[in-house]
Amino acid sequence: MTDEPTSADESALAYHRLDPPGKLEIRATKPLSTQRDLSLAYSPGVAAPSLAIAKDPLAALDYTARGNVVAVVTNGTAVLGLGAIGPLASKPVMEGKAVLFKKFANIDGIDIEVDELDPDKFVDIVAALEPSFGGINLEDIRAPECFLVEEALKARMGIPVFHDDQHGTAIIVSAAVKNGLMISDKSLADVRIVTAGAGAAALSCLNLLVTMGARPENIIVTDLEGVVYEGREALMDPWKAKFARKTELRTLAEAIDGADIFLGLSAAGVLKPEMLKKMAQNPMVLALANPNPEIMPEVVAEVRPDALVCTGRSDYPNQVNNVICFPYLFRGALDVGATEINETMKVATAEAIAALARERPTEEVAKAYGGAVKTFGPEYLIPAPFDPRLILRIAPAVAKAAQETGVAQRPITDMAAYRDRLNRFVFRSGSIMKPVFEKASQSTARVVYAEGEDERVLRAAEIAIEEGIGVPILIGRRRVVEARARRAGLKRVPFQVEIIDPEDDPRYRDYVEDYFALVGRRGITPEAARTVVRTNTTVIAALAVKRGEADAMLCGVESPFNQHVKAVRDVIGLADGVTELAALSLLLSDRRATFLLDTQVCDTPTASQIAEMTLLACDQLAAFGISPRVALLSASRFGSRDIPSAVTMREALARLNALAPNLEVDGEMNGEDALNEAVRLRAMPDSPLKGEANLLVFPTIDASHIAMTLLKEITGALHVGPILLGTRLPAHIVTQSSTARGVLNMTALAVVDVANRVTKAAG
Numbered sequence: 146m147t148d149e150p151t152s153a154d155e156s157a158l159a160y161h162r163l164d165p166p167g168k169l170e171i172r173a174t175k176p177l178s179t180q181r182d183l184s185l186a187y188s189p190g191v192a193a194p195s196l197a198i199a200k201d202p203l204a205a206l207d208y209t210a211r212g213n214v215v216a217v218v219t220n221g222t223a224v225l226g227l228g229a230i231g232p233l234a235s236k237p238v239m240e241g242k243a244v245l246f247k248k249f250a251n252i253d254g255i256d257i258e259v260d261e262l263d264p265d266k267f268v269d270i271v272a273a274l275e276p277s278f279g280g281i282n283l284e285d286i287r288a289p290e291c292f293l294v295e296e297a298l299k300a301r302m303g304i305p306v307f308h309d310d311q312h313g314t315a316i317i318v319s320a321a322v323k324n325g326l327m328i329s330d331k332s333l334a335d336v337r338i339v340t341a342g343a344g345a346a347a348l349s350c351l352n353l354l355v356t357m358g359a360r361p362e363n364i365i366v367t368d369l370e371g372v373v374y375e376g377r378e379a380l381m382d383p384w385k386a387k388f389a390r391k392t393e394l395r396t397l398a399e400a401i402d403g404a405d406i407f408l409g410l411s412a413a414g415v416l417k418p419e420m421l422k423k424m425a426q427n428p429m430v431l432a433l434a435n436p437n438p439e440i441m442p443e444v445v446a447e448v449r450p451d452a453l454v455c456t457g458r459s460d461y462p463n464q465v466n467n468v469i470c471f472p473y474l475f476r477g478a479l480d481v482g483a484t485e486i487n488e489t490m491k492v493a494t495a496e497a498i499a500a501l502a503r504e505r506p507t508e509e510v511a512k513a514y515g516g517a518v519k520t521f522g523p524e525y526l527i528p529a530p531f532d533p534r535l536i537l538r539i540a541p542a543v544a545k546a547a548q549e550t551g552v553a554q555r556p557i558t559d560m561a562a563y564r565d566r567l568n569r570f571v572f573r574s575g576s577i578m579k580p581v582f583e584k585a586s587q588s589t590a591r592v593v594y595a596e597g598e599d600e601r602v603l604r605a606a607e608i609a610i611e612e613g614i615g616v617p618i619l620i621g622r623r624r625v626v627e628a629r630a631r632r633a634g635l636k637r638v639p640f641q642v643e644i645i646d647p648e649d650d651p652r653y654r655d656y657v658e659d660y661f662a663l664v665g666r667r668g669i670t671p672e673a674a675r676t677v678v679r680t681n682t683t684v685i686a687a688l689a690v691k692r693g694e695a696d697a698m699l700c701g702v703e704s705p706f707n708q709h710v711k712a713v714r715d716v717i718g719l720a721d722g723v724t725e726l727a728a729l730s731l732l733l734s735d736r737r738a739t740f741l742l743d744t745q746v747c748d749t750p751t752a753s754q755i756a757e758m759t760l761l762a763c764d765q766l767a768a769f770g771i772s773p774r775v776a777l778l779s780a781s782r783f784g785s786r787d788i789p790s791a792v793t794m795r796e797a798l799a800r801l802n803a804l805a806p807n808l809e810v811d812g813e814m815n816g817e818d819a820l821n822e823a824v825r826l827r828a829m830p831d832s833p834l835k836g837e838a839n840l841l842v843f844p845t846i847d848a849s850h851i852a853m854t855l856l857k858e859i860t861g862a863l864h865v866g867p868i869l870l871g872t873r874l875p876a877h878i879v880t881q882s883s884t885a886r887g888v889l890n891m892t893a894l895a896v897v898d899v900a901n902r903v904t905k906a907a908g
């Protein structure tokens with residue numbers, strides 16, 4: 146590495162400098178805006194939880210954030226591979242670890258850089274922090290002090306103490322080795338392992354590999370002094386001595402001859418191309434020094450194309466880095482109030498990671514790799530750090546292991562509910578969608594997807610089959626569906642789905658006849674009808690539903706909403722008594738779930754259309770298990786102006802009051818009135834609408850669509866929907882920006898739509 150800043154360095158400096166400097170801030174989780182809030186959060190109210198904790202220390206888990214806070218503690222003596230750059234210079238790295246805790250596992254990591262080199266004093270300082278934290282993650286403390294420090298703290302503290310560079314690294318390395326040997330068809334008991342590095346990370350990795358079956362006599366350790374051999378005196382310590390071998394070999398260059406695995410946890414550039422040449426067939430090269438590895442992957446590719454290569458970096462495949470482990474391991478440990486992190490919990494983590502790499506890849510994994518889909522193989526030995534399934538697999542495995550080994554103070558009794566909670570963290574839509582998915586599961590409703598060639602649809606269909614959310618039917622050219630499903634690494638699609646191939650389907654003639662019968666008197670010639678049926682897959686999907694070959698349809702991922710509305714209107718039509726379709730959108734932010742109506746279809750609805758769509762939307766809210774609280778929106782507040790929207794909303798309110806006297810609805814009002822009860826009650830003290838409105842009805846599509854897109858951008862809210870209301874048969878149109886998860890959500894809603902109609906028809 147030169148001292149000249151590269152453009153990547155400049156970018157990293159700019160990233161960290163961006164106001165506010167650094168990567169972390171602390172946020173309050175309780176409201177603190179009134180005198181009352183203040184008296185609860187602070188004096189006098191705060192005395193009550195303090196006294197409760199004085200009586201029972203475990204109550205700290207109920208009244209403070211302690212159970213979810215982990216200290217990331219260092220003395221700055223082995224910062225990445227940069228050496229002893231000191232505690233202050235290590236702060237960006239420690240802030241980084243804290244951010245990873247938050248981002249990947251919703252744990253509050255607090256970085257603590259301690260200016261203390263004496264291990265005993267360091268231990269005293271960290272041990273004294275016990276009341277503040279639910280766990281201690283030791284980071285970048287050099288060997289051999291780190292071994293003493295960790296042992297002493299584990300003995301003194303009643304919370305998990307975990308040296309990330311030792312055990313986090315050992316866990317992810319053992320997962321990668323397990324999978325790598327599976328690919329090269331070698332056995333751990335037989336392989337020869339050579340390390341560069343005999344520090345915290347390297348020795349801990351070797352210990353775990355030996356536990357898993359590697360034989361000590363097959364291992365040679367090297368460090369700054371060369372091979373660690375029996376009788377060596379320079380730079381030795383008892384932890385290295387454990388791996389000292391009776392051998393004449395003295396250098397890495399000699400030791401590497403015939404090795405199957407190179408395990409680099411030392412410094413940049415230590416492994417030279419000429420050494421690599423001497424390794425055994427199909428070697429594994431784990432060049433894990435950060436930020437620059439022992440050898441660059443492109444050099445390995447040139448010299449040994451048969452090698453499996455891993456680095457600790459994010460910009461190459463196979464990132465073997467402890468980030469894939471520590472956030473989730475702590476998540477599971479904290480969630481059961483574990484008093485320690487033991488070997489069983491570590492092995493459970495390694496096994497969960499290794500197994501996940503062999504599962505079907507997801508859309509998120511493809512995104513993490515710039516769109517390229519990775520399946521288990523030489524370039525995908527371990528999961529990507531952005532794989533959302535890591536937390537879903539690792540945290541429950543760790544919690545279970547903690548319980549089985551008797552270190553869980555608060556065992557989880559309902560594992561399914563725990564998994565649900567993790568799922569809700571990963572997929573923000575999870576919580577609100579839960580009743581919908583519960584109702585949709587085990588459904589045999591047939592859902593036809595108009596854009597069956599789209600990868601998002603293919604992935605959604607795969608999960609729908611796995612989770613029993615209806616029975617997918619895909620419209621698309623068979624060879625394209627098959628090729629894309631293969632590229633996406635899917636297992637059930639296309640094998641377990643019906644495909645309607647527009648280029649080759651025996652029903653084509655029937656579809657054309659049916660379509661012409663519907664639109665023939667609206668200026669469409671038989672020839673044009675034939676072209677539409679061959680080229681417009683939304684029309685085919687609608688015809689399949691109309692003809693009873695499917696129970697619901699889904700379209701919209703590949704072209705604008707309006708184009709699909711026309712086909713749905715023409716073929717499926719409107720339900721009895723409905724004069725216009727409408728689209729209901731759900732925005733999910735950290736604090737609230739808010740439905741917006743109508744975000745997509747009707748430009749300027751009349752009062753009676755507003756009443757009609759509001760009632761349809763209220764039925765839909767029931768599917769989510771939500772009682773509607775409806776605000777009819779306008780720039781006018783309860784008669785303050787007579788603008789057209791105010792007049793329309795007043796009339797809509799009168800209609801709704803007549804049609805649904807028990808509905809909690811009021812208007813016309815502005816957005817603040819709708820969401821802030823105190824403001825509303827000042828303007829209209831006897832408003833029947835209580836609390837915060839959850840269904841916002843807009844006077845025009847301009848207002849609703851602009852509000853929705855602005856809110857999404859400003860708050861980062863997640864959009865679920867749009868949910869099409871008023872169709873004769875179940876039909877939904879998603880938006881072009883939908884993800885596979887969005888398509889799956891809409892699949893579940895469509896399946897529930899089918900079930901609700903069946904129940905309604907049965908009376």
Ligand SMILES: NC(=O)C1=CN([C@@H]2O[C@H](COP(=O)(O)OP(=O)(O)OC[C@H]3O[C@@H](n4cnc5c(N)ncnc54)[C@H](OP(=O)(O)O)[C@@H]3O)[C@@H](O)[C@H]2O)C=CC1
Binds near residue numbers: 370380
């Ligand atoms: N990818 C990942 O997830 C992780 C990567 N690492 C990386 O591993 C490296 C070591 O970290 P850690 O174990 O915590 O640090 P330690 O300070 O505990 O150990 C460093 C080891 O590397 C040896 N070493 C240093 N320079 C050389 C060299 N030029 N040639 C041979 N050996 C050398 C040292 O030798 P000696 O004993 O003689 O001083 C020591 O044994 C760092 O680069 C770090 O970034 C660490 C943790 C996780």
Ligand SMILES: CC(=O)C(=O)O
Binds near residue numbers: 285457
């Ligand atoms: C990844 C890590 O912890 C290190 O390189 O030190």
Ligand SMILES: [Mg+2]
Binds near residue numbers: 285
């Ligand atoms: Mg580290």
